[in-house]
Amino acid sequence: MSESSKFSPEEITRIRSLVKYYQESMFEKADRDAHNIAGHFRSKPLANLIHSIKTRAKDPSHLEDKLFRKLTASKLEGGKEFDITTENLVERVTDLAGVRLLHLHTQQFPEINAHIKSLLHEEGYLIIEGPEARTWDDEYRKVFEFHGIATIASERLYTSVHYIVQTSAKSKRTIEVQVRTLAEELWGEVDHSMNYPVPTEIHACKEQIKVLARLTSSCTRLVDSIFSTKGAAEKLKQ
Secondary structure, three states: OOOOOHOOHHHHHHHHHHHHHHHHHHHHHHHHHHOOOOHHHHOHHHHHHOOOOEEOOOOHHHHHHHHHHHHHHHHOOOOOOOOOOOOHHHHHHOOEEEEEEEOHHHHHHHHHHHHHHHHHOOOOOOOOOOOOEOOOOOHHHHHHHHHEEEEEEEEOOOEEEEEEEOOOOOOOOOOEEEEHHHHHHHHHHHHHHHHHHOOOOOHHHHHHHHHHHHHHHHHHHHHHHHHHHHHHHHHHOO
16 A cells, blocks of 8 residues: 555545455456456457457455555645545446457457457447557557557557456446557566556666566567568468
């Protein structure tokens, strides 16, 4: 948790009551939502494009940290009211359930995106946000924009496409779906272990994470090149 001195006893109690509500009433639902949608993603033809799938329900301690960050942000915005309650928690925190689809190279993404949209529509899910590509790499920003995907600059030096999916028209529960390459997943796992929920203060680690981001981008480019070369060679044989 963030430093308790930053918050009043009432604020701490309020945040912890929200976390308790999530843990007791929503955690199992979030876990089930993540596994259910992942089951749909494992069906063909999408499964043929995906290397692996990860699911999770948000860890209660991570939710607590996120709520304290939101409370801090509301204070910095001119004393804006912190209005998250048990009634709107699933609407205001849209990543209580999460699914990550990992694939090998970026040329697969347009087809993956098309299959995701089609499958979600067929199964009664609603995409309420996205797809949106978060990236720091200008070259890949152009690739996503070429395929009609909105982009946003990623200050954290990673590339990933995000969707916020509502479980049904009648339910307000949401799932965050992310699509990224295996190379980006490596960077994400290292960064997560170093900087989440509390960013590391070790300067050398901060610099090394930046170097790893650039190596990850180079790795993705190399993998893209390998598959492009393979595709071109196979066409010549025909």
